[in-house]
Structures are given as structure tokens and as C-alpha cells.
Amino acid sequence: MDVLLQPFAFEFFRNGTVAAVLVGALCGAIGVYIVLRGMSYIGHGLSHAVFGGAVVAYVMSINFYLGAGLWGFLAALLINATVRRARVNPDAAIGVVTTASFAVGVALISRYRNFTRSFDAALFGNVLGVTPQDVAVVAGVTVLVALALFFNYKRLLFATFDPEVAGVYGVPTGWMDTLFALILAATIIASMQILGVTMIAAAIVVPAITARLLTDSFDRMLLFSTLFGALTGFAGMYLSFYVDVSSGATVVLLQAALFGLTLAVVAKRRSLAQRLVHTHV
Amino acid sequence: MDPLVELNGVTFGYGAEPVLRNVDLHLHPGQFAALLGPSGAGKTTLLKLTLGTLQPQQGEVCIHGKALQGRIAPHVAYVPQLETVDWSFPVTVEHVVLMGRVRETTPWPWPSREDRRRVAEVLERLEIAHLAGRHIRDLSGGQQQRVFLARALVADPDLLVLDEPTTGVDMRTAESILHLLADLNRQRMTVLLSTHDLNLAGAHVPWVICLNGSVVAQGPPDEVYTDAILSETYRGDMLVLRQAGLLLVHQKPHGHGYRDVLPEPVPGARPAPAAGG
Incomplete structure (x- = not known):
């Protein structure tokens, strides 16, 4: 028993685990809306865009969370506006806006070669270096996003299902897009330090599509995806302690394994059901 | 008026x-x-x-x-073309119809008692109450159309x-x-x-x-429905027939039927009836 509880003796592990569970749940919940909007690539793209914002914030000596958050928010708004107004496909809009934003970061790094700050943590995550302040930021973002999703549940559901028609029924679709861009930027900023730019996309998409395989109900999909995110966040942290592998990568690999397992079970169940139908015809 | x-x-x-x-x-x-x-x-x-x-x-x-x-x-309530609907979206009939109440409803995520009452009433009126828990993909074309009509009607337009x-x-x-x-x-x-x-x-x-x-x-x-008005509307030769109290509209064939284009079509064959059938 002592062996099992051993990791919790370390403060860095406790901080990291709380942050990973919160970030897992946050990405899992947001992922449902992203996957259903057909914008699975946005997590990947926006996390790169935010990296550009982080570099700009550093160069301009402004707060990382403020600079990168504002940058991510504007990038998400620009993507939404490009999709809705210019009728460009989401993947194309994401590709243009986010790679341009990322390129700004790369250009600044190459221009100011005297960088003293390492962006490794932003790129690959550093869950073991999570401070109590980082945990407070993640917790704050989680509470705010949960409140936003709770009180806008019906409007966000309609705007996700049928954005063109939702407006006719009184859903302020422009405001919903802005709110969603804000939620997305906040989620990515809060997750960046924990999972890293390279892992965020998977943490957003994989729990949601795993949940989609299991249910045809939006409510249950939201619940399952949030739970899968939180559970794999916890299990990934725990496992990484013993196998001595990057925590972000372990979380994502666990999510991928859960997806593979679910896919296999669902496929098996479908083939069994088909065989039963054929037997009874 | x-x-x-x-x-x-x-x-x-x-x-x-x-x-x-x-x-x-x-x-x-x-x-x-x-x-x-x-x-x-x-x-x-x-x-x-x-x-x-x-x-x-x-x-x-x-x-x-x-x-x-x-x-x-x-x-004003709107029923879009069915082909614009994402049929794989994870929603049941009841979920879709409840969306029509989005203007009148409470900010809580769950439907109010009034929402449920109105939805049940409209589903009953359109004779699809038994489909309330079904996924929208698992419906016939007519049932799907009724679901979106129900969503429009619960908005009291x-x-x-x-x-x-x-x-x-x-x-x-x-x-x-x-x-x-x-x-x-x-x-x-x-x-x-x-x-x-x-x-x-x-x-x-x-x-x-x-x-x-x-x-x-x-x-x-x-x-x-006259040849002249419909021909002007459709910019083609339209033919209006009045038969047994019905108005029937047809576009005049452009000088040929399929026999003019396919003088030797590949013939089909009717399968022979099964023995004893």
C-alpha cells in the first residue's frame, strides 16, 4: 500500500496530478464541441498559434498568460470569422491562421537570438514543474469554463448542431462563437504548461471521439469525454512516475489505448449484432 | 388585413x-x-x-x-432542407425538438417542466411521440421532416x-x-x-x-399554372394539363425521347418465376 501511495509524498507529484486531472477533464469537455463542429485540427493548430503568442509576450515583456491567451483568442476568432464569413473550410482556415501565428514566434526567435528562456516546457509540457500558482490558474480556468458551458449548454448545443438555423431561433451565434473562442484559448493556455503544445491536440480530440463511439447522446458524450480526460490524466501521471516516461506523452498514449480498446469492443459488438440479425432472418 | x-x-x-x-x-x-x-x-x-x-x-x-x-x-420558425442536417450528430428526437424552445427556456442545462410539456404536446400532435428517444439518423425521411417541423412548432411561431x-x-x-x-x-x-x-x-x-x-x-x-407563365419561370417549354380536377405540369421533351438517343438500348430481362412459386 505504501508503495502505491509513495508518489503522493512528493509535492511536485501532487501538484502535477491535480493539474493533469483538471486539464484532462477540461480538454475532454471542450473536445466534444470541437469534434462535433468538425474542427478536430483546431487544438493542434491553436496550440501552435499560442506558441507564437507566448514568444511575442516574452519579447514585449508582458505576462505570459495574458499575451499568449489574447493571441490564442484572436486566432480562434479569426478562424471562426474566416469559416463563417469567407465560407472557407475549417481545416483550411485553421491551417492558414495558426501556421502564420506559429511562424511569427519562429521568426521572433530567429531574429532575437539572445533568448534566455527555454520554450521546451511550452512545446513538450512539464507537468513535474507545475507550481501551486499553475494549479491555481488551471483550477480557475476549469471553473470558469465549466460555468460557461453550464449556463450556455442549450445555446452551444444548438449552435454546434445547426449554426445557420440556431440564429433564426434566437441563439446569438456571433456571441457563441466569441465565447467558444475564449474558452478554447483559455483551455489551451491552461493546458500548455502541463501537456505541451504537441500533446494538446490529442488530449482534446481523443477522449471525445472515444466517447462518441460509445453513445448517440450528446449529454452522455460530454460526460464520458470529460471523465475519460480526467481519468487518463490521473492514470497517465501515476504510470509515468513508475515507468519514468514523459507525463504528457503517457496521458496521450493512455487515451489512444483507450480509444483503440473502445473501437475494438464496439466493432466486435457490431459484428456480433449483425451476425445475430443474419441468424434470425 | x-x-x-x-x-x-x-x-x-x-x-x-x-x-x-x-x-x-x-x-x-x-x-x-x-x-x-x-x-x-x-x-x-x-x-x-x-x-x-x-x-x-x-x-x-x-x-x-x-x-x-x-x-x-x-x-418566425424555420425548417431547413434535410440535406443540410448533420445526421451523425449525437442527438435524439427530443433533443432536437427542445432546441426550438431555446428562446423561451431557462438558462439551466436541463429542460423546464413547461419545455417538456410543450415538446410532448407537439410530438403527440405530429404523431411522433413514440420516437422521442430515437437517434435522428434512425428515422425515415417523413419522420425526419416531422421532427424538424416539431422543432419549429414548439417555438410558437x-x-x-x-x-x-x-x-x-x-x-x-x-x-x-x-x-x-x-x-x-x-x-x-x-x-x-x-x-x-x-x-x-x-x-x-x-x-x-x-x-x-x-x-x-x-x-x-x-x-x-399556364404554359406561358411556367415557361417564362422555368425558361423552357412547359406543358400544363388539366385532368380530372388535377393540374399536371410537364416539361416538353426537346424534340426527342430516349429512342432517338438510344436506338438500340441493351434490353433487360425478367427473371423466370421460381418453380412452384
């Missing part, structure tokens, strides 16, 4: 060329009207202008006498706007949808729909509007 919908001198285009030019149209409370015209005639555009999701470049759209001026039309409600369903289902709309209209619901099905509209809709960039003609089908 004051019109419910007024389009006064409306011009609109997506690019340099206008899709609709100087359209004047009035729809009165309790009217049941169908917009007819070829693809690209501006039917969906006119519906969207009525809903307020598009704004006219010239002229104005008024609902209950008030110009929309960039606002969404109040008390003054005007129901439907974009091609009979497209993609079989003839019998299309007829049942129009009977349903006629029933709603008898209960004083104003209905405006667009359709490609001239024969169905001629038999079931009391007022038709022929559109092709502008209003070519409007009135009861008996008056509007």
Missing part, C-alpha cells in the same frame, strides 16, 4: 450579379404559399431574407409592419418557413407532409415554403409564387 411579411423592392446578390431584383411580395396572416422556380431562381435567398439571416442590398423586409433592419425576424420540405422523400411522404402543413394552416398558421414539385404544390397549396430573379406571377395554381 395588414400583411405579416412584406418585401418591398428587395434586391440581393452574393456577387456582382443580383440573385433577386426588385422583389415586391406580401404574405398575409393565415396564408399558405409556395415559392416555385428553377434552381438558382432565388427561392432559398428569398426565404433567408424573410428570416433576416440575409439583409437586402436595396429595399426592405418587414414583419408585422416593422422593418427588420439587420435583426432576425421575430416569431406566427410564420412557418420551410425550405424544400418535400425534397428527398417519396411521393406518399411528400403528400403527407403537405397534408400536415395544410392542417396547421387550417389552425391559422401562416406557411411559406419553397419546392421544386409543381404538381404537388398545384394540388395542395392554395397560393403559388413563381420566382426567377423576380416575381414572374403569383396567385392560385388554377390561374398561375
Whole structure:
């Protein structure tokens, strides 16, 4: 028993685990809306865009969370506006806006070669270096996003299902897009330090599509995806302690394994059901 | 009686060329009207202008006498073309219909007692109450159309706007949808729909509007369905037949039937009946 509880003796592990569970749940919940909007690539793209914002914030000596958050928010708004107004496909809009934003970061790094700050943590995550302040930021973002999703549940559901028609029924679709861009930027900023730019996309998409395989109900999909995110966040942290592998990568690999397992079970169940139908015809 | 919908001198285009030019149209409370015209005639555009999701470049759209001026039309419900719906989205029939209550409902994520009562009432009225828990993908075309009609009705609209409600369903289902709309209209619901099905509209809709960039003609089908008006609307040779109280419209074949194009078609073969069958 002592062996099992051993990791919790370390403060860095406790901080990291709380942050990973919160970030897992946050990405899992947001992922449902992203996957259903057909914008699975946005997590990947926006996390790169935010990296550009982080570099700009550093160069301009402004707060990382403020600079990168504002940058991510504007990038998400620009993507939404490009999709809705210019009728460009989401993947194309994401590709243009986010790679341009990322390129700004790369250009600044190459221009100011005297960088003293390492962006490794932003790129690959550093869950073991999570401070109590980082945990407070993640917790704050989680509470705010949960409140936003709770009180806008019906409007966000309609705007996700049928954005063109939702407006006719009184859903302020422009405001919903802005709110969603804000939620997305906040989620990515809060997750960046924990999972890293390279892992965020998977943490957003994989729990949601795993949940989609299991249910045809939006409510249950939201619940399952949030739970899968939180559970794999916890299990990934725990496992990484013993196998001595990057925590972000372990979380994502666990999510991928859960997806593979679910896919296999669902496929098996479908083939069994088909065989039963054929037997009874 | 004051019109419910007024389009006064409306011009609109997506690019340099206008899709609709100087359209004047009035729809009165309790009217049941169908917009007819070829693809690209501006039917969906006119519906969207009525809903307020598009704004006219010239002229104005008024609902209950008030110009929309960039606002969404109040008390108007919309049933989109079924082909625009994402059928794999994880929602049940009840979820979709509840969306129609989004304006009146509480900010809580769960439906209020009143929401549930209204949804149950409308599902019962449209005879799809037994489908409430089904996923929308697992329905027939007619049932799917009823679900989106139910979503519109729970919003308690003054005007129901439907974009091609009979497209993609079989003839019998299309007829049942129009009977349903006629029933709603008898209960004083104003209905405006667009359709490609001239024969169905001629038999079931009391007022038709022929559109092709502008209003070519409007009135009861008996008056509007003439070779000249429909040929002008569809820019082709249209033939109107009156048979047993029915109006039947056909496009005249362009000088040939399939025998002229395929003088030696590959013949089909009927399978021999099974022995003892």
C-alpha cells in the first residue's frame, strides 16, 4: 500500500496530478464541441498559434498568460470569422491562421537570438514543474469554463448542431462563437504548461471521439469525454512516475489505448449484432 | 388585413450579379404559399431574407409592419432542407425538438417542466411521440421532416418557413407532409415554403409564387399554372394539363425521347418465376 501511495509524498507529484486531472477533464469537455463542429485540427493548430503568442509576450515583456491567451483568442476568432464569413473550410482556415501565428514566434526567435528562456516546457509540457500558482490558474480556468458551458449548454448545443438555423431561433451565434473562442484559448493556455503544445491536440480530440463511439447522446458524450480526460490524466501521471516516461506523452498514449480498446469492443459488438440479425432472418 | 411579411423592392446578390431584383411580395396572416422556380431562381435567398439571416442590398423586409433592419425576424420558425442536417450528430428526437424552445427556456442545462410539456404536446400532435428517444439518423425521411417541423412548432411561431420540405422523400411522404402543413394552416398558421414539385404544390397549396430573379406571377395554381407563365419561370417549354380536377405540369421533351438517343438500348430481362412459386 505504501508503495502505491509513495508518489503522493512528493509535492511536485501532487501538484502535477491535480493539474493533469483538471486539464484532462477540461480538454475532454471542450473536445466534444470541437469534434462535433468538425474542427478536430483546431487544438493542434491553436496550440501552435499560442506558441507564437507566448514568444511575442516574452519579447514585449508582458505576462505570459495574458499575451499568449489574447493571441490564442484572436486566432480562434479569426478562424471562426474566416469559416463563417469567407465560407472557407475549417481545416483550411485553421491551417492558414495558426501556421502564420506559429511562424511569427519562429521568426521572433530567429531574429532575437539572445533568448534566455527555454520554450521546451511550452512545446513538450512539464507537468513535474507545475507550481501551486499553475494549479491555481488551471483550477480557475476549469471553473470558469465549466460555468460557461453550464449556463450556455442549450445555446452551444444548438449552435454546434445547426449554426445557420440556431440564429433564426434566437441563439446569438456571433456571441457563441466569441465565447467558444475564449474558452478554447483559455483551455489551451491552461493546458500548455502541463501537456505541451504537441500533446494538446490529442488530449482534446481523443477522449471525445472515444466517447462518441460509445453513445448517440450528446449529454452522455460530454460526460464520458470529460471523465475519460480526467481519468487518463490521473492514470497517465501515476504510470509515468513508475515507468519514468514523459507525463504528457503517457496521458496521450493512455487515451489512444483507450480509444483503440473502445473501437475494438464496439466493432466486435457490431459484428456480433449483425451476425445475430443474419441468424434470425 | 395588414400583411405579416412584406418585401418591398428587395434586391440581393452574393456577387456582382443580383440573385433577386426588385422583389415586391406580401404574405398575409393565415396564408399558405409556395415559392416555385428553377434552381438558382432565388427561392432559398428569398426565404433567408424573410428570416433576416440575409439583409437586402436595396429595399426592405418587414414583419408585422416593422422593418427588420439587420435583426432576425421575430416569431418566425424555420425548417431547413434535410440535406443540410448533420445526421451523425449525437442527438435524439427530443433533443432536437427542445432546441426550438431555446428562446423561451431557462438558462439551466436541463429542460423546464413547461419545455417538456410543450415538446410532448407537439410530438403527440405530429404523431411522433413514440420516437422521442430515437437517434435522428434512425428515422425515415417523413419522420425526419416531422421532427424538424416539431422543432419549429414548439417555438410558437406566427410564420412557418420551410425550405424544400418535400425534397428527398417519396411521393406518399411528400403528400403527407403537405397534408400536415395544410392542417396547421387550417389552425391559422401562416406557411411559406419553397419546392421544386409543381404538381404537388398545384394540388395542395392554395397560393403559388413563381420566382426567377423576380416575381414572374403569383396567385392560385388554377390561374398561375399556364404554359406561358411556367415557361417564362422555368425558361423552357412547359406543358400544363388539366385532368380530372388535377393540374399536371410537364416539361416538353426537346424534340426527342430516349429512342432517338438510344436506338438500340441493351434490353433487360425478367427473371423466370421460381418453380412452384
